[in-house]
Amino acid sequence: MSEVTVRTLAKLVGTPVEKLMEQLGEAGMTFDGPDQVVTPTEKMKLLGFLRRTHGKTETPAAEDAPRQITLKRRKVQELTVAAGKSKSTVNVEVRQKRTYVKRSDAPAQADAEREDAQRKLDESRSRQAAEEQAREDAERAHAEAEQRAEEARRQEEAEAAEAAALRAEAERVEAEAKAKADAIAARPPRTVDEDRISIRPKNPTILVDVKKRDEERRAAAAAAAPAPTPSAGPRPGKTAPRGGERERDDRGGRRFGSGPMHLSDSDRARRSSGKKKGVRGRGVEQARSGGGAHGFARPTAPVAREVAIGDNIVVSDLAQKLAIKGADVVKALFKMGVMATINQSIDHDTAVLVVEELGHTAVRAQENDAETALEAHTEVAGDRSPRPPVVTIMGHVDHGKTSLLDYIRRTKVASGEAGGITQHIGAYHVETAKGVVSFLDTPGHAAFTSMRARGAKLTDIVVLVVAADDGVMPQTIEAIQHARAAKVPLIVAVNKIDKSDANAERVKQELIQHDVVAEDFGGDVQVVPISAKTGQGVDDLLDAIILQSEFLELTAVFDARAAGVVVEASLDKGRGPVATVLVQQGTLNRGDYMVCGVHYGRVRALFDENGQQVQSAGPSIPVQVLGLSGVSSAGDDFVVVADERLAKEVAQQREAKARESRLGAQGAQRMEDIMAQMGQGDQQQLNLVIKADVQGSAEALREALTALSNDMIKINVIISGVGGITESDATRAAASKATIIGFNVRADASARKVIETGGLDLRYFSIIYDVIDQVKQVASGLLGMEIREEIIGTAEVRDVFRSSKFGAVAGSMVVEGVVRRNKPIRVLRDNTVIFEGELESLRRFKENVDEVRAGTECGIAVKQYNDVKPGDQIECFERIEVARTL
Structure with missing residues (x-):
């Protein structure tokens, strides 16, 4: 345990150090200072004195001491259980509870301990039974899953075998039909009355056209044939054919066509093929081969498509547009070194490369229809009028920015801030004798860099507040850089000139180093000395602001739909999302529909910086807006539109694009990134x-x-x-x-x-x-802790002596630091480590010593090492633990 000083004890008990020193003195203990160590005995003595001072009687320690102490321990382990081919992990929690009782109380609590032990044993057994049951259930579920997988595999194999058999049968039938057709074609010409010869192999029926030799003769025969009547029965001497089929000739062909005579050959073939139950799988093969009326016709050449791609696209959506499987797209991405799943998003450039790799053409998707309509809908046109300037107060923390605004507004703002510093942008507009001026107060803390940058972009004039007693500081330099990046004029207010150590000239000279030259030094930057506490020079600062705004000729359109930017946003428990906006063009009225970033809504109420409701706000006026659908991001633009429909479409489209961007940032990973993360x-x-x-x-x-x-x-x-x-x-x-x-x-x-x-x-x-x-x-x-080695001493070997007890003893001279016994050492020869171990003996003359300091001779025996030679160096070091810090 670390030593406790008077200062540490005062901090622990929440008492000032001076008061604790007085109490220690009254208790009869004298301390030289607050850094002196307080022993446990002195603490108990002080406690007894304080108890007597407050009128409390001291209780014997034996009565105050606890009669029993209970220690509880909880240990969680993972148990791996084999379930078939896989393994599952079960968390096993072991709880231990031990109670230590004084001997006087032990007999009275022995029965209670036994009952508690029996109850714990029963609970342990019940948990073990539950774990066994869970293990058995897991094994049973795994066995059932394996059985289902085996059945599915067998079914797939059977289906594959059946498909292969069907394909072989189809090829065989096609070969037989071709052979028969070739044989028929090779026969000598003869006159036939049939238009078709029907060749019926087992499966399926294949019709082979025979070349008609005499079209005139065939047409005459068809005209001379009598038309059958529906009521006509079988001819005399003929037996009615089965199944409604007509008489067949000796070659197996049909003498007359079957079915209604008004049908075409293709319709008759389709209807007759559906009635034949004896031939199994005919329709399936016909559909697969593409010969049926509804069969799938394979494309004869690859189809190249034009694919519209936005900034980001999900892999599954891209596969759907390409009309291929998602696994093929994932495979193509993997070949390109991009690892993405089917549900992840990829950027535009990666998607274009995939599309071109697969043989298609990529085009840029035009998805800004709503944005285009919004731009056409919100064009600002009209007469421009002068508007108030927007002034941003910037500078280092605690240089008086908020105090300056505090004096101008005649309110106390800094006193209400935590720690006396501003931690968010404050927006105010002030009606002065010089005119209306809108102020933005930015934080000066180093963490609020983005806020200061945003404030510089919203403003017309930047007022840089520099303390006369402190000078140019890091955030002062940063504010100058933000003002230059935003290309806005700069006015320097040298604050705190009422202090005795104020030096405004030194501030001007330090500003010159950052290319900010005051007017009295020949530059173009107005430097106004002020005191935010007394009000000295504040009127001169307002005159400089009005003069600069007149020089800029600031104008805006008042009679138009409002447009501006969000300064700050928050979520109020009673009012919902609240956005502080700065109107830049037009007039914002209560009841307007507005779209703000990815959110939209109708303006339910407008409040000024004092919390008073207003009906409208013109250019350069900051107001709080209620009625948005969510908390907007600071820096988002807002636009007033005519109806809610357009606002909703724009907000939804922006939200979709933002979601795609987030998915693109979180989605696909390149192999280089994964290899970098592995290290x-x-x-x-x-x-x-x-x-x-x-x-x-x-x-x-x-x-x-x-x-x-x-x-x-x-x-x-x-x-x-x-x-x-x-x-x-x-x-x-x-x-x-x-x-x-x-x-x-x-x-x-x-x-x-x-x-x-x-x-x-x-x-x-x-x-x-x-x-x-x-x-x-x-x-x-x-x-955690880091172990470091610190060299505490070095000794040079002058001579080596032999000892029957220790072996080689090095007569050495300590040349640097101190050599201590029981510390690890290294033996160096020619500045190279040849042995590392520990000291076995450290002596001065014949006496064992604990340490030998620099400039002193000693005898050193190295444990389990006898090869020490004159000229070697023995380096003594110690290992210390140091806490790692950021």
């Missing part, structure tokens, strides 16, 4: 579920925590969303063994039940750097 088997993984109050905070947390990953540990955010922690979030965290982080949100009752049942790690936070610090601690705990 990362030792990498630990920490799964996280992040739920935050607003979309921007969730995005910043996900990016900041994912960036902590390295070669030893990977931080994987499996869920990142807005709103309270629900039961589904807790269930997903339990399935993936993830840590749940709630940022300004809480878990509901059902989620807490799942968390308690599964023993999940749930942590609540309100300040972002607390989240990052604790995740670092959790990740460092997963990394």
Whole structure:
């Protein structure tokens, strides 16, 4: 156990260090400082003093001590059970409970222990019986599955054999028919009255046409033949043929056609083939060979198709468009080095390569019909009028950005933020004497890079707040880069000039290093010294903003459908999805239909930054919108449309494209990626579920925590969303063994039940750097300990002596550090390790010593090594455990 100091004890009991020092002094113990160690005896002495001070009598230790101690242990093992050819794994849980009782109480509890042991024995037997029954059921199910598989295999073999026999029979019949036809053709010409000679092999009936020699004679014979009447019976002297067939000649052919005379030869053949029950399988073979009326006709040449492919496509859908099996597409992907299942999605380029590999043509799918209609529907046209400027306040954390807005708005905003720092974008519009100005307040913490970048893109003017007593800091430089990337003008506000150590000139000189040159230094950037606390220079800053906006000539169309961008989004328990939007064109009215990213809805209510309802909002005015179908992503564009139908179509189409993109990112894996992952088997993984109050905070947390990953540990955010922690979030965290982080949100009752049942790690936070610090601690705990070797001393062998007890003894001089007994050593010769072991003896003259320091001679006997020589070096080292950190 580590030593406890006064400072550590004060932190554990939640008492200030000074107060604890006073209490120790009153208890009769004197300590020099808060870092002095407190022994257990002194702790008990302090406890007794505090009990006496509060009027509590001390109880003898024998009465306070517990009479019994119960230890519980739970061990889970996996048991592999053989079931036929396969193996199944059964979890076996062993629970142990031991109770240690004082001797005075042992006789009274002996009976209870015996009953408890008997009950545990009965429970163990019942569990074993249940496991045996489960094992037998698994074996029985496996045997039945194998039997069904064997029967299916036999049935398939029988069907294959039957199909082969049918094919052989068909080939034989065709060969016989061809031979007979050739024989008939080789006979000398003779006059026949029949139009067809019917050759009837066993299966099937094949009709061979005979060349008609005299068409005129045949036509005359057909005209002279008497037409049969329906009521006519058999002719005199003739027996009626069976089955309605006419008389046959001696060659086996029909003397007259059977069936109705008005049917054609093909119809008569089709009807007669259906009546013959004696010939088995005729219709099947005819259908297979393609000779029947409804038979399948194989294509004579490969069919090349044009396949429309979007940005992503599922493998099964691609197979359906190509009219081939999905396994063929998977095989083609595998040959290209892409491993994907039939239900996974592949990108456009991969799909094009597959289509071309299979001999087809790929074309780009035109799926933006709804987007095209939306663009044509929302074209902004009309007279443009001046609009208020949108100003973004940026800068380093704790440089006074929110305090400046606080003074301008005459409200207290920073005091309401956790930790006194802004953790999401705030949007306000202020009516000043200089005019209306819309402000966006961005966080200054390092984790909110994406928020600051988004704020710079939405703005017309960037006000960079720099503390006069702190100067240019990392987030200040980042804000300058964002402003340049967005190509917006910059105004520098040097804050905190009321402090004694303020130096505005130093701030200007530091800004020059980043190509930000003040006007009084010959540049084009306005630098205004202000004090957000006293209000000094704030009016000058507003004048600079209005001047810059007039120079930009900001205009917008007011009389049009509104369009803009989402600044922030959250999920309110009572109001549903809430989106803070900034109107950029047109006027947003209550009751409008709008589409926002992948969500749509009707505007049910509009609120300003003070929580007051408004009926409309014009350009450059931020408002909160209620009525969307879901929580939008910060940075999404919104557009007002005429009806709900178009909004729904656009939202659904965007959702489908987003889903395809997600499937494409998660779907197919290339062999190179799999081989790269195989080499990362030792990498630990920490799964996280992040739920935050607003979309921007969730995005910043996900990016900041994912960036902590390295070669030893990977931080994987499996869920990142807005709103309270629900039961589904807790269930997903339990399935993936993830840590749940709630940022300004809480878990509901059902989620807490799942968390308690599964023993999940749930942590609540309100300040972002607390989240990052604790995740670092959790990740460092997963990394475990690292064993390092530290060289503590080196000795040089001057001479070697022989001892009957120890063998070779090295007379050495310690040249560096210290050599300690019972520490491992290495023997080096020419700076090469030739032996590694431990010291057997360490002596100074004739006395055994524990250590020898540098500059001192000693005798060293190396255990089980006698080949030491003068000039060798003996290196003494120790192994220490060091906790791995990120």
